[in-house]
Amino acid sequence: MEKFLIIGERIHCISPTIKKAIEERDTAPIFKRAKEQLDAGAAYLDVNIGPASKDGEEIMPWIVKAIQNEFDNVPLALDTTNTKAIEAGLKVYNRGNGKPIINSADAGDRIGNIDLAAEYDAMCIALCAKEGITKDNDERISYCTELLEKGMELGMEPTDLLFDPLILVIKGMQEKQKEVLEGIRLISEMGLKTCCGLSNVSNGAPKEVRPIIDATFMAMAIQSGLTSAIVNPCDKRLRETIKTCDVINGAVLYADSYLQL
Amino acid sequence: MFKKPIQRYSGKICEVEVGTGEKTMKLGGEAVLPFYSFDGDTGNKPKIGMEISDVYPEGWIDALKELYKDVSDDPVKWAQFVEEKYNPDFICLKLVSADPNGMDASPEDCAKKVKAVVEAIKTPLIVAGTGNHEKDGKLFEKVAQATEGHNILLMSAVEDNYKTVAAAGVLAYNNKVAAESSVDINLAKQINILINQLGIDNQNIVANIGCAAGGYGYEYVISTLDRVKLAALTQNDKTLQVPIISPISFETWHVKESIEPEENSPQWGNQEDRGISMEIAAATGILTSGSDAIILRHPKSVEVVRSFVNELLG
Numbered sequence: 073m074e075k076f077l078i079i080g081e082r083i084h085c086i087s088p089t090i091k092k093a094i095e096e097r098d099t100a101p102i103f104k105r106a107k108e109q110l111d112a113g114a115a116y117l118d119v120n121i122g123p124a125s126k127d128g129e130e131i132m133p134w135i136v137k138a139i140q141n142e143f144d145n146v147p148l149a150l151d152t153t154n155t156k157a158i159e160a161g162l163k164v165y166n167r168g169n170g171k172p173i174i175n176s177a178d179a180g181d182r183i184g185n186i187d188l189a190a191e192y193d194a195m196c197i198a199l200c201a202k203e204g205i206t207k208d209n210d211e212r213i214s215y216c217t218e219l220l221e222k223g224m225e226l227g228m229e230p231t232d233l234l235f236d237p238l239i240l241v242i243k244g245m246q247e248k249q250k251e252v253l254e255g256i257r258l259i260s261e262m263g264l265k266t267c268c269g270l271s272n273v274s275n276g277a278p279k280e281v282r283p284i285i286d287a288t289f290m291a292m293a294i295q296s297g298l299t300s301a302i303v304n305p306c307d308k309r310l311r312e313t314i315k316t317c318d319v320i321n322g323a324v325l326y327a328d329s330y331l332q333l
Numbered sequence: 334m335f336k337k338p339i340q341r342y343s344g345k346i347c348e349v350e351v352g353t354g355e356k357t358m359k360l361g362g363e364a365v366l367p368f369y370s371f372d373g374d375t376g377n378k379p380k381i382g383m384e385i386s387d388v389y390p391e392g393w394i395d396a397l398k399e400l401y402k403d404v405s406d407d408p409v410k411w412a413q414f415v416e417e418k419y420n421p422d423f424i425c426l427k428l429v430s431a432d433p434n435g436m437d438a439s440p441e442d443c444a445k446k447v448k449a450v451v452e453a454i455k456t457p458l459i460v461a462g463t464g465n466h467e468k469d470g471k472l473f474e475k476v477a478q479a480t481e482g483h484n485i486l487l488m489s490a491v492e493d494n495y496k497t498v499a500a501a502g503v504l505a506y507n508n509k510v511a512a513e514s515s516v517d518i519n520l521a522k523q524i525n526i527l528i529n530q531l532g533i534d535n536q537n538i539v540a541n542i543g544c545a546a547g548g549y550g551y552e553y554v555i556s557t558l559d560r561v562k563l564a565a566l567t568q569n570d571k572t573l574q575v576p577i578i579s580p581i582s583f584e585t586w587h588v589k590e591s592i593e594p595e596e597n598s599p600q601w602g603n604q605e606d607r608g609i610s611m612e613i614a615a616a617t618g619i620l621t622s623g624s625d626a627i628i629l630r631h632p633k634s635v636e637v638v639r640s641f642v643n644e645l646l647g
Binding site for chain 1: 523564573
C-alpha cells in the first residue's frame, strides 16, 4: 500500500500574508510557509493564487519557479480558476520530483482542465461535481465516471486523476457525512485515486474543536480508501493521525520514533 | 513482441565507503533487490571479509588453528597473512581479549592493537567488539580515537551504547559505525533513526540487523532482510537505506553442526567440511536476501562465496 500523499494547503491567497507577498512579489513569506510544510511532511505543496483574472499568467510561472528553485524542485499543485495561469505555470514547471497537479477540474465549466492535464502530462484533481453541491452518491459516481472517461479518451492514466468526492461541512450537513465516506469507498474500489480538501468538514466549528474533527474524519476517510488530501501538515494532531494510519496500513514500517520522522 | 517487464523501485540504498586509498571499499548503492540486474542498478558487488582475532583463537576448530598457527599469536602478522594470501575485500578484527567475562583487556590496550593492525595493512578494517554493551561503548571510543583517519567500521552500536559509539566513532573521529539490532525489523529501523538524530547521515552507517546459522532462527533473519530491503526500496524509507553487513562466521562457527568433533559423531562426517558447508549455506542465503557485506572465517568459504557472487553478477 502506498503512503498517504499530503498536499500542503498553506500557500493560499486567502491568507493576507500570502496575498500581500504575491502582490509584492516577495518570496520570503512564501518560502517560510513552504519550508514549514515540507518540514512537517508535505510531499506536494498546493499553490493557490486566487482567481488572478488579471495577472495570473504572470504570477503562476513566477511563484512556481521561485518555490521549485528554492526547494529542490518540490512537486506542486497549481491552484486557480484561471486556466491560462495554470498553463503558464505548467510551462515552467520542473517535473524531476513529480508531475504537476492541476487543481482542479469538475464535470461542469472546468472540465477543460482535463484536456490541459492530458496535454501537459499532469495529474489533475477531478471534483465529482457539476453545479452546486453533489446530491448523492449516484450523482457523485456519475460525475466521477464522466471525468474518468474524458481523461482516458485523451490518453491519460486513470491514476493521474485524483477524484475529489467533495467534503461537506458537518455543521449543517451532518446527515451527508457517512455518504461522503461511502463515496470515497466506491471510487477507491474502482482502483482510482482520491483527494480532498479536508478542512471544509470542520468549517464553522470552534477553533479548538476543528483539529479533532479534521483528524478523526481523516482517519475514517483513509479507512474508506482516501489516498491523498490537501491539508495543513503543520496541524500536529492531523499529522500524527496520518502517520499512524500509514503505519496501521503497512505503508510505513513501524519504529518507536515514527512520529518524529 | 514480448517486452520484459521491469520492476522499478522508488528507493536506493546509500553508498558507504570504508577504508582508505586504493583498497577503499564501497558498500551498497543498489536500487533493486539483490542480484536483480535485469531490473536495474545492483550497486556495488557484495563484499566478503575475513575474520581474525586479537588473541590466539582458542575456540576455533583445529583445522583453522593449524592453518594460522604461525601467525595467530599476533594480530598484525595474522592480518598481513590474510591480506596477502586471500586478498579479502576487508578484514574483521574481533577484539576477543576485551571480553569482561574473559581476559577483560583494557580499551587502551585493545586500541593499540587495532592501531598496529590498521597501519600494517591496506585492506579496509572492521573492528568487532565483545557483545557486552557497556564494555563496547568504552572500547569503541578508544578504538575510534586511535584509528582516526583510517575510516574503519566499528561493529557495533546498539540501543544501549549508540550515543557513545556513534558519536565518538563518527562525529569525533570520522570512522563508520554499524547499527546493530537482533533480528527485529522495528528495532532495525529505530536504531538507524536514533543514530540519524545524532546528526549522522546514512553515508556513515551500515546496519547489522542480526544473523544466524541455518536451523537457529535463520528463516527469521531472511524474512527480516527481505522486509528491510522492501521497505527501503519500494516504500522509499530513508531510515532503512543503509547497506547491511552480516557477521556470518560469528554465528555458524558456534553451532554444534560446525564444531562437533568427528570422533563423537562419525555419522556427520568431517568436521572442517561441515563447518565450511554451514558457513557457505548461511552466506549465500543471506546475500540473496540483501546483505551487502558478509564476514566469513574459512578461506574455502571465501573462495566459494566469491565465485557465487561473481557468477551471479557476471
